[in-house]
Amino acid sequence: MTSGERGPQTGRTFDPWYSSYAERTAGLAASEVRALFAVASRPEVVSLAGGMPYVKALPEELIDSAFRAMMREHGSEALQYGGGQGIPEVREQILQIMALEGIVDASPDDIVTTTGSQHALDLVAKLFLDPGDVVLAESPSYVGAIGTFRSYQAQIVHVDLDDDGLIPEALEQSIARLRAEGKTLKFLYTIPNFNNPAAVTMSLERRARVLEICKREHILILEDNPYGLLYFGEPAPPAIRSLDAEHVIYLGSFSKILSPGLRVGWALAPHAIREKLILAVESSILSPSTFNQWVVTEYLRQSDWQQQIAGFRAVYKERRDAMDQALREHLPQLSWTSPDGGFFTWLRLTPELDSKEMLPRAVTELVAYTPGTAFYADGRGQQEIRLSFCYPTPDRIRLGVRRLANVINGELELLETFGTAARSRGEDRVTMPPPDIS
Amino acid sequence: MTSGERGPQTGRTFDPWYSSYAERTAGLAASEVRALFAVASRPEVVSLAGGMPYVKALPEELIDSAFRAMMREHGSEALQYGGGQGIPEVREQILQIMALEGIVDASPDDIVTTTGSQHALDLVAKLFLDPGDVVLAESPSYVGAIGTFRSYQAQIVHVDLDDDGLIPEALEQSIARLRAEGKTLKFLYTIPNFNNPAAVTMSLERRARVLEICKREHILILEDNPYGLLYFGEPAPPAIRSLDAEHVIYLGSFSKILSPGLRVGWALAPHAIREKLILAVESSILSPSTFNQWVVTEYLRQSDWQQQIAGFRAVYKERRDAMDQALREHLPQLSWTSPDGGFFTWLRLTPELDSKEMLPRAVTELVAYTPGTAFYADGRGQQEIRLSFCYPTPDRIRLGVRRLANVINGELELLETFGTAARSRGEDRVTMPPPDIS
Numbered sequence: 001m002t003s004g005e006r007g008p009q010t011g012r013t014f015d016p017w018y019s020s021y022a023e024r025t026a027g028l029a030a031s032e033v034r035a036l037f038a039v040a041s042r043p044e045v046v047s048l049a050g051g052m053p054y055v056k057a058l059p060e061e062l063i064d065s066a067f068r069a070m071m072r073e074h075g076s077e078a079l080q081y082g083g084g085q086g087i088p089e090v091r092e093q094i095l096q097i098m099a100l101e102g103i104v105d106a107s108p109d110d111i112v113t114t115t116g117s118q119h120a121l122d123l124v125a126k127l128f129l130d131p132g133d134v135v136l137a138e139s140p141s142y143v144g145a146i147g148t149f150r151s152y153q154a155q156i157v158h159v160d161l162d163d164d165g166l167i168p169e170a171l172e173q174s175i176a177r178l179r180a181e182g183k184t185l186k187f188l189y190t191i192p193n194f195n196n197p198a199a200v201t202m203s204l205e206r207r208a209r210v211l212e213i214c215k216r217e218h219i220l221i222l223e224d225n226p227y228g229l230l231y232f233g234e235p236a237p238p239a240i241r242s243l244d245a246e247h248v249i250y251l252g253s254f255s256k257i258l259s260p261g262l263r264v265g266w267a268l269a270p271h272a273i274r275e276k277l278i279l280a281v282e283s284s285i286l287s288p289s290t291f292n293q294w295v296v297t298e299y300l301r302q303s304d305w306q307q308q309i310a311g312f313r314a315v316y317k318e319r320r321d322a323m324d325q326a327l328r329e330h331l332p333q334l335s336w337t338s339p340d341g342g343f344f345t346w347l348r349l350t351p352e353l354d355s356k357e358m359l360p361r362a363v364t365e366l367v368a369y370t371p372g373t374a375f376y377a378d379g380r381g382q383q384e385i386r387l388s389f390c391y392p393t394p395d396r397i398r399l400g401v402r403r404l405a406n407v408i409n410g411e412l413e414l415l416e417t418f419g420t421a422a423r424s425r426g427e428d429r430v431t432m433p434p435p436d437i438s
Numbered sequence: 439m440t441s442g443e444r445g446p447q448t449g450r451t452f453d454p455w456y457s458s459y460a461e462r463t464a465g466l467a468a469s470e471v472r473a474l475f476a477v478a479s480r481p482e483v484v485s486l487a488g489g490m491p492y493v494k495a496l497p498e499e500l501i502d503s504a505f506r507a508m509m510r511e512h513g514s515e516a517l518q519y520g521g522g523q524g525i526p527e528v529r530e531q532i533l534q535i536m537a538l539e540g541i542v543d544a545s546p547d548d549i550v551t552t553t554g555s556q557h558a559l560d561l562v563a564k565l566f567l568d569p570g571d572v573v574l575a576e577s578p579s580y581v582g583a584i585g586t587f588r589s590y591q592a593q594i595v596h597v598d599l600d601d602d603g604l605i606p607e608a609l610e611q612s613i614a615r616l617r618a619e620g621k622t623l624k625f626l627y628t629i630p631n632f633n634n635p636a637a638v639t640m641s642l643e644r645r646a647r648v649l650e651i652c653k654r655e656h657i658l659i660l661e662d663n664p665y666g667l668l669y670f671g672e673p674a675p676p677a678i679r680s681l682d683a684e685h686v687i688y689l690g691s692f693s694k695i696l697s698p699g700l701r702v703g704w705a706l707a708p709h710a711i712r713e714k715l716i717l718a719v720e721s722s723i724l725s726p727s728t729f730n731q732w733v734v735t736e737y738l739r740q741s742d743w744q745q746q747i748a749g750f751r752a753v754y755k756e757r758r759d760a761m762d763q764a765l766r767e768h769l770p771q772l773s774w775t776s777p778d779g780g781f782f783t784w785l786r787l788t789p790e791l792d793s794k795e796m797l798p799r800a801v802t803e804l805v806a807y808t809p810g811t812a813f814y815a816d817g818r819g820q821q822e823i824r825l826s827f828c829y830p831t832p833d834r835i836r837l838g839v840r841r842l843a844n845v846i847n848g849e850l851e852l853l854e855t856f857g858t859a860a861r862s863r864g865e866d867r868v869t870m871p872p873p874d875i876s
Contacts, residue, residue, distance in 0.1 A: 015710035016684065017658060020624060022568045022590075028717045055517040060509055063517070067505055071498055079493040079501070079697040115553050115701075115723045122722040126589075130460045144724065151564075151721045152460075186458060220455060246454065259517035261728040263553075272453035279466045283589045284560040284722070285553045286582065289730060290699040 023131070027150045040368035046400030048387040049368040051196070051343055053256050057315045058308065063259075066299035074294050082290035084282035086113025086266070089297045094266055096300075098252060101228050102238025105245060106268050112277045113288045117226060117253040117265030121148050123280040124222055124249055124267070128186045129154040134178055136188040138166055140346075140375030140384070142196050142224065145189055154186070156377035163337070165202025166190060168209040175217050187220040187249075193228040193236040194342025197375050197386035201340055204237035211240055215247050226253045226265075227342035229309050232317040236341060246270050254296055256343075257309050262292040316343065322394035323387060323401065330405035336387075343390035349383040349408070352415050356382065358407060367403035461569070465588045478806035484838030486825040487806040489634070489781055491694050495753045496746065501697075504737035512732050520728035522720035524551025524704070527735045532704055534738075536690065539666050540676025543683060544706050550715045551726045555664060555691040555703030559586050561718040562660055562687055562705070566624045567592040572616055574626040576604055578784075578813030578822070580634050580662065583627055592624070594815035601775070603640025604628060606647040613655050625658040625687075631666040631674040632780025635813050635824035639778055642675035649678055653685050664691045664703075665780035667747050670755040674779060684708050692734055694781075695747050700730040754781065760832035761825060764839035769846065774825075781828035787821040787846070790853050794820065796845060805841035 040047050070078050077087075085091070091108035098106055114120040121144070129135070131153035137146065139158030146156050157178060160170040171188070178185055188210070192202035202210070214221050223240045241250035253265035269277055281288065299305065323345050324338050336347040349355060355371035362368060372384025387404075389397055478485050508516050515525075523529070529546035536544055552558040559582070567573070569591035575584065577596030584594050595616060598608040609626070616623055626648070630640035640648070652659050661678045679688035691703035707715055719726065737743065761783050762776050774785040787793060793809035800806060810822025825842075827835050 016656075017708070017711055020566055020656075020658065021714070022564070022566055022571075024568075025565050025714060028565075028714060028721060030713075030717055052519055055514050058517065060513045063513075064509060071502060075498050075501075076493050077699075079496065079699040081490055081693075081698045115727070118724045119722060126460070127463050127466075128458055128460055130462075133460075144720075148721050151718075218454075218458075220458065255519075259729070260519045260724075261515075261517040263723060263725075263727040263729075270455070273455055275468075276459070276463060276466060279468055280589075282582075283466060283586050284557060285701060286556045286698075287701075289553070289701040289727060291697070291701075291733075292727060292729060295729075 024151060024153050027153055028147075037368065040363050045363065045366045045368055046392055046396050046403060047368045048389070048392065048397070048400045048404070049370045050388055050391050052391045053260060053312075053343075054315055054391055055259055055261070057312055058259065062299060062303045062308070063295070065302045066295050069298040069302055070294040073298075078291045078294040080290060082287045082293070084112075084278045084287050086111070086288050087290060087293045087297065090264070090293045090300075091266070093297060093300045094252065094268075097229075097257075098239070098241075098250070098268065101225065101236075102242035103250065103268070104242070110271060110274050111266050111268050112274055112281060113264060113266045113293060114281065115265070115285060115288055116255055116260065116263040117224065117251040117267075118144055118148070119263075119281075119284070120251050120265055120267040120277075121145050121222075121224070123277055123284065124187075125149050125152045125154070127273070127276050127280055128220070130184070132184070133186045134183045135186060136171065136174060136219070137377075138190055138195060138198060140197055140372065140381060141189065142191060143370075143374045145224065146375070146377050149189070150377070155183070158376060158378060158380075159188075161195070161198055161200055163200055165192060165195070165200050165206050166210055168206060168213060171210060171213055175213070175219070185217070185219050187222045188214055189222045189224065190240070191224045191227075192240060193225055194230070194339045194344075196227070196342065197344050197346055197370070197372070199337040199339035199342070199344055199346040201236050207237060207240045208243060211244050211247065215244070221248045222251070223248050224251045226251075226256050229257055230313055230316055230343075231341035232313065232320060233340055241268065249273060257312065258296065258299060258305075262295060263289070264292050264296050313341075316341075316390060319389040319392070319394055319397055320345070322397045323389040326398045326401035330402050331408065334408075343388050345387045345389060347385040347387055349385065350412075351383060353408065353411060354382045355385045358411055361411065362404060362407045365403050365407050367400045367407065369404065462589060462591050465591055466585075475806065478801050483801065483804045483806055484830055484834050484841060485806045486827070486830065486835070486838045486842070487808045488826055488829050490829045491698060491750075491781075492753055492829055493697055493699070495750055496697065500737060500741045500746070501733070503740045504733050507736040507740055508732040511736075516729045516732040518728060520725045520731070522550075522716045522725050524549070524726050525728060525731045525735065528702070528731045528738075529704070531735060531738045532690065535667075535695075536677070536679075536688070536706065539663065539674075540680035541688065541706070542680070548706055548709060548712050550705050550707065550712055550719060551731060552703045552705060552719065553723060553726055554693055554698065554701040555662065555689040555705070556582055556586070557701075557719075557722070558689050558703055558705040558715075559583050559660075559662070561715055561722065562625075563587050563590045563592070565711070565714050565718055566658070568622070570622070571624045572621045573624060574609065574612060574657070575815075576628055576633060576636060578635055578810065578819060579627065580629060581808075581812045583662065584813070584815050587627070588815070593621070596814060596816060596818075597626075599633070599636055599638055601638055603630060603633070603638050603644050604648055606644060606651060609648060609651055613651070613657070623655070623657050625660045626652055627660045627662065628678070629662045629665075630678060631663055632668070632777045632782075634665070634780065635782050635784050635808070635810070637775040637777035637780070637782055637784040639674050645675060645678045646681060649681050649685065653682070659686045660689070661686050662689045664689075664694050667695055668751055668754055668781075669779035670751060670758060671778055679706065687711060695750065696734065696737060696743075700733060701727070702730050702734050751779075754779075754828060757827040757830070757832055757835055758783070760835045761827040761839065764836045768839050768843035772846075781826050783825045783827060785823040785825055787823065788850075789821060791846065791849060792820045793823045796849055799849065800842060800845045803841050803845050805838045805845065807842065
């Protein structure tokens with residue numbers, strides 16, 4: 001069901017432009033749970049659904065002094081149009097950030113700054129995807145990426161992962177099967193670190209194997225790494241991009257290590273692709289905000305940003321631990337993947353439960369989560385739930401998990417009493433979430 | 439020639455991903471004059487090529503106090519993700535701005551804020567344009583819009599204009615001809631006020647006629663109005679959108695009345711289209727920068743912004759006058775359209791001259807302009823030049839025009855001596871400009 005077929009306000013009958021939309025627009029669907037999330041944003045609801053970083057952990061003085069330095073030194077530049085590639089200063093600094101992930105051979109010339117890394121996802125999709133082309137993605141994968149690839153009429157094919165991340169043999173099998181079917185494979189989209197939502201990290205050995213397979217098969221790797229520096233114990237293995245410069249587009253972002261309100265992300269791409277990315281940026285927005293790029297640049301100059309990231313790590317680790325402990329206490333019968341970094345825990349339900357169907361009840365009980373179905377392009381995920389621990393305080397996390405346990409246990413009791421027959425399972429459809437559940 | 443076919447660095451032979459790009463990517467071409475504009479950005483060159491507003495006319499204290507108010511009142515909101523539609527506060531304020539253009543029946547619910555209005559252009563194109571669809575546009579039209587429509591494989595068909603703007607009869611004829619050819623017409627793109635680059639303004643009578651034709655033919659109007667409030671005498675006639683809410687998507691921007699570095703623009707769209715625009719925003723960037731939207735909101739709250747716009751008007755009027763006077767003095771043999779507002783003068787050359795061919799010589803003589811060919815999708819424009827007076831001071835404008843006259847007169851002397859036979863006229867191709875020549 002597209003949003004254009006939904007109801008009186010946006011329905012076929014009432015939209016005089018219905019027949020004018022491009023074919024691709026049919027794939028641009030609103031989240032079916034959007035209305036529910038509007039309810040879930042009430043303060044009394046504990047939201048374990050969002051992907052919002054805890055920006056209050058960032059001292060506002062740091063932004064103040066970045067702003068003042070910017071206006072003092074670069075006021076009229078910051079207020080003016082800039083180049084499509086982004087300002088050289090921030091691209092230089094991005095090198096230092098990527099060096100922490102093992103990428104030491106990059107040039108600022110090969111970086112393109114974007115309006116958050118979602119923008120880079122969109123532009124890469126625009127550059128590469130013809131209708132019907134296949135994108136390989138982890139199973140499950142980031143809902144916003146799935147939505148964007150779909151908006152260019154691509155087919156998303158999931159590849160299994162386990163606790164060590166994407167399974168190379170599964171990747172090989174998928175490629176062989178799709179090639180046999182005559183499909184055109186454009187790229188592998190992967191979140192190797194603290195996968196959103198699967199919470200797993202790809203091992204170094206797997207990174208090398210996945211790269212080797214993609215090189216051999218001439219499939220580009222789109223490596224999305226917004227959470228890499230937010231590890232709770234050991235750092236994640238080096239980026240896939242650190243192993244190869246020619247087969248990987250690497251995406252980074254300031255959204256989780258500084259602020260998503262600034263919308264500054266970047267792509268590091270092989271030379272020829274980077275040229276096209278710049279043209280795509282210009283075509284879509286002329287130039288990324290110079291104002292925000294200068295705020296980022298001066299923030300990185302003025303502050304001990306590595307110390308600040310260490311502070312974020314401590315905040316999120318405490319919350320991950322609170323989530324773990326609460327799940328052990330209240331839902332010991334279930335299994336989940338607890339991540340070594342990032343924002344999300346991946347919870348598995350028992351087969352008789354349906355994560356999407358259960359959500360309205362959860363919201364009534366004042367707790368929200370993201371049903372697993374959001375993270376698959378093929379209708380799976382009914383028995384999975386993404387729980388985010390990034391935004392709520394540890395106390396709220398504990399409260400939220402206790403409420404969730406009530407919902408789950410209540411649902412199980414109901415099912416024991418009435419059976420599962422009465423439940424209608426609609427076909428799932430991957431849809432864009434509201435932005436705060438990215 | 440696409441950028442992918444250009445040379446060793448980006449050429450077919452050297453780009454291992456050449457065969458992986460989407461079909462649409464072939465339409466994403468760099469400006470052929472890009473390299474030249476890089477040279478032209480040297481301070482000794484008088485650039486009459488750019489579309490950069492004179493941001494120095496904005497007192498920086500106003501930005502300072504907007505920023506301070508934002509951090510004081512909305513710091514953590516401003517640093518966080520926001521909704522895909524944009525913050526309600528700025529959408530409310532946009533109503534006041536649009537009211538100055540005669541739009542008094544709009545609701546903030548029907549506004550979507552975007553990363554500059556180029557972003558809105560891109561999203562509207564994405565929502566409506568299938569490959570081969572036709573977009574009608576003024577002859578000439580904004581180079582960035584042409585490039586974006588092309589990036590979705592649309593065909594741009596120009597409709598003639600005169601001193602009163604788009605000619606309704608020409609519009610009717612184009613529609614009839616294209617329909618007879620079996621083409622699918624999606625929308626009319628128009629810049630009714632102080633057209634970029636044609637410098638003309640559509641009369642009120644024409645607005646009503648154009649609307650009537652588009653209504654009858656069920657063709658959407660995409661009304662782009664970045665310069666409307668920058669009039670030099672009388673205000674422009676009311677926006678086409680003020681005459682009809684159901685057939686017009688109206689685009690506005692803070693780039694010219696505040697700052698382009700903030701990248702805040704908006705679309706006001708019919709209800710069902712607006713729903714899809716929000717989804718398209720989310721798919722492309724999750725949410726527009728809350729940080730920048732709050733800066734805009736607090737700027738509008740803290741300052742006498744109407745007075746500030748009046749100040750911009752005075753600055754640009756003085757520059758338009760300087761341009762006019764210099765042209766009368768140094769190039770009296772040529773004709774041009776001097777606008778009643780906005781940023782650009784449209785100069786016509788004599789038939790023996792070629793604006794694109796002459797540009798390298800002009801840059802050697804330390805003056806830059808935009809050749810008319812950039813503003814047509816069909817190879818016209820060789821005898822036209824866009825001169826911008828927005829950024830250089832009146833003295834620099836006079837100097838630039840004097841240099842331009844030397845170039846033109848030198849070229850004419852050369853031609854008198856050697857004839858035109860030696861000149862090679864390559865086929866023109868519309869290409870994206872670097873962002874500062876929007």
